[in-house]
Amino acid sequence: MKRSKRKQEIYVSSARLFRKKGYAATSVRDIAELVGLEPSSLYSHIKSKEEILVNICNDCAELFAEGMDLIQKEEKTNIEKLDNLVDLHIDIAYHNPSSVTVFNDEWRHLPKEELSQFLSRRKAYEDDFKKILKSGMDEGSFVHMSLTTTFNIIINSVKWLHFFAKKLDKSAFEAKREEIKSFIRRGIYT
């Protein structure tokens, strides 16, 4: 079930527009113009505007799920696992700034069925993340505090960085990555 080049083009352009204007304020005419087609021609490749959003959100969810799977499988300390999770968030956001913004901010416009799938998938990811935090707290590597608070502080400490992905060169970006990771380490390591 590979995706045609044209279809991928439509998704990429749409993600950029959804990021900039939001899903609801982006018209299929906006998308068609950016791709270089007549509005109606889009419908040879997609079946609805909602389908675009669904695919952007699912692709992004897939990246997080795959990253989590890998980290869970590895034989590493909880400190290393958390370090890898922070890198996972930073890397995904760096390489897919538009999709990540849509994933973060536009998922509420998903149609009902896909919305509930999305939410339960996100919940599963959060639970896996918290399991690592809990394990690190229990063994005394991490400061004891509410898992929900810890989880939210960590992911939100990272969430703003993708807005700088295009403004910063690679080395400036890496410097910020290290600053964030140091901050989190000081905040959570015992």
Next chain:
Amino acid sequence: MKRSKRKQEIYVSSARLFRKKGYAATSVRDIAELVGLEPSSLYSHIKSKEEILVNICNDCAELFAEGMDLIQKEEKTNIEKLDNLVDLHIDIAYHNPSSVTVFNDEWRHLPKEELSQFLSRRKAYEDDFKKILKSGMDEGSFVHMSLTTTFNIIINSVKWLHFFAKKLDKSAFEAKREEIKSFIRRGIYT
């Protein structure tokens, strides 16, 4: 220039809808229904949908600006000032969860002129915040790191809390406040 009760009602209802569905996806018919008027009757109190957004965003900006003014005037250490700033963000979000969400996420839908005012005001706030951070770093109270990184980590560590404002009772909320503040302290104090 006081605001009529009806007008305030419209702003409050609109903020709730903008928070839940986003500005673009909220119709004036949605607002009218929640307020209990016919759509056209709204226009006796407001002159456009955009005007509502402008007022919500400006009211919220005002709360932050007033808080910053107060903190700047006080004779306090930088450590105390930062502590007060974190409380300012948490308190505003706790008491105005809808407006804060609109302020955070929907400002990009502001009309051109109000948008540029909004951005320059936000920039001024950020600069004031950074001035306190820089002063604390220079005197050796705070860990030395990029002001932009420090600022963004701090405000984003707090930004998720208003989603819990209605689910948590006061004491549970205060517990989370302290956890966040401890985390920030460990991350930034020398």
Next chain:
DNA sequence: CCTACCGATCGGTAGG
């Protein structure tokens, strides 16, 4: 504050 209504734009389809 309501009834009645308007032009513009929306997502999407028919047919080639």
Next chain:
DNA sequence: CCTACCGATCGGTAGG
């Protein structure tokens, strides 16, 4: 992939 087009909904106005 395009031309032509559609019903629904949008923000907003006229007039009382």
